[in-house]
Amino acid sequence: MKAFIKKELFHIFRDYRTMLILFGMPVVQVLIFGYAITNEIKDAKVAILDQSGDVLSSRFVSKLTASGYFEVDRTLDHPSQIEPAFREGRVKQVIVIPSGFGTDFGLQKQVTIQILGDASDPNTANMLKTYTMAILNDFQMQELGKQSLPVDVKVEPLMFYNPELKGVYMFVPGTMAIILMLVSAMMTSISIAREKELGTMEVLLVSPLRPWQIIIGKVIPYVALSFINALLILSLGWFVFGVPIIGSKGFLLIEVLLFIIMSLSLGIFISTISPTQQVAMLLSMFALMLPTILLSGFIFPVENMPTVLQWLSNLMPSRWFIIIVRDIMLKGSGIAYLWKETMIIFGMTLFFIGLSIVNFKLRLD
């Protein structure tokens, strides 16, 4: 067994591609998700069509830019310039301030400000609109002072667990799920399929090694490497992005280990049904990676999916893992709250191990 593990480590460390996937990818993915793919608005380019041109309108514009969310890309002189500005693609939103803005505001008449969004990217357009309206509300309060409405209902939202709504808080658990799934399931399935493809499985089968010994020997190095990966992702999150771990770190690591074992058993199952490395790779990619990314709630919220997909997403182990990790890290939840999710992953583990045992062949076909 020891010899088997040693041999497996030789395979891993001698293949630079494997090494690159194992250790390069987690780092790159966390950094990409952390920095690039974020829903936060920062310095969005807007154009202003100020038909009023008075003190009040320029005060509004400077309030807009002072927020840090917007940056005035250009000022327009005529409504006909609006479309060309969008077409160019840089400007995401145009704000039209009507003539007599300051005067009407002073007379407490109804004032209209028009917000035009580039909805070719609906999420951003929507978000920019919301931000602008919030700033406008703020501006209105400020200018009117206390003399406004007789009854004043003030909304004070407070976001629990992630008060600044940082995207990276969401991406660390998600990335961890993807990476662990990839490393554990894909790498083991490929490495077992490789033995079949190169004919070495034939020699292993003829040896007195029992099938479970072959499998355990294959899997242990990947458990260790996946665990190191998980630590790497958590520390990247902590040191680079400041993602906290509020809950018990020990409990978190146990859950991580459980998920790793789940992914490995899935990988073994895949390898039992794929004759070559290519099949194993394609199966892992399409059966694991895409659903993990799309259906686990990592990028698209499960609540917004059609019922069928919501139902499907229940079958995604990573969906439950993401909930577990997020709750431990951000809410500090313990087993009392997460036992259900834990049991689901545990059940899936047993299911795939069972399936692999049934499928593993003592002989050649």
Next chain:
Amino acid sequence: MIQISNIEKRFGEVTALNKVSLSVPRGELFGLIGPDGAGKTTLFRIISSLMIPDAGEAKVAGLDVVKDYVAIRRLVGYMPGRFSLYQDLSVLENLSFFASIFKTTIDENYDLIRDIYVQIEPFKHRPAGKLSGGMKQKLALCCALVHKPELLILDEPTTGVDAVSRIEFWDILRRLKDLGITIIVSTPYMDEASLCERIALIQEGRLMSIDTPEVVAGSFPHSLFAVKTNNFFLLLNHLREWKEALSAYSFGEYVHFTPGTEQITERAICDFLKEKGHTEIQVNKTKPTVEDSFMSLMLKKQNQNAS
């Protein structure tokens, strides 16, 4: 050591083995001779417990290959036809890995592999994938031998190996046989047949003849002539088209010609070829080899199938 009776194995429509019976006594060097796709690998996989036969029974050292496969896997050293070692591991790493999965060490059975191992030892830190064909086969043999098996199963060990290495390889096999190891080896090369103690000819899943190479060669039922002229290509065609011909096929630089009747002599063949315009004609009666027997058996079978 091996008892096989009426083994059958089918892959879908194809019958890989058709009622094969065979027995190999302990300590024999037994050869399975036949072209690609004849069923050699399938038979070896059944003997080494890697495949289950559809029908029939196979025993190795009295153990059933289906029921007692765990015990058999300890006794057998198996070298598959394809190079099946870890290409990214070095010679030494491969060898010690295979030693340890059989719960032994290189030192423990070093006597057995020493003769072979010394030849590859200078390259012991080289990855197995970067060895030459002959070296790879020697390493694979070492790996199959390192646990001191009682039965060594070698599937086409000399395919793709240069002539010198092939001779060396057979020398090694004979030495192993002298140590008391039963060896069954398959090969598509007829010339290797004479190096075995007994051989079986296999074709399309059927064993055609099992005996010593001498007897198999001697069983050739006709007279045989080695013919050579100035134009090899036309010679083959002319002899085949001749009404007196039973068979003609190339054999090295000669054509091996079998006439349909025993009345045909060297003289008659010479006259026929002169008539066809050949010069530098050589015709000699020759002793049949295993290959000639094999060709004649194959021919007989084809005729049976045709009629």
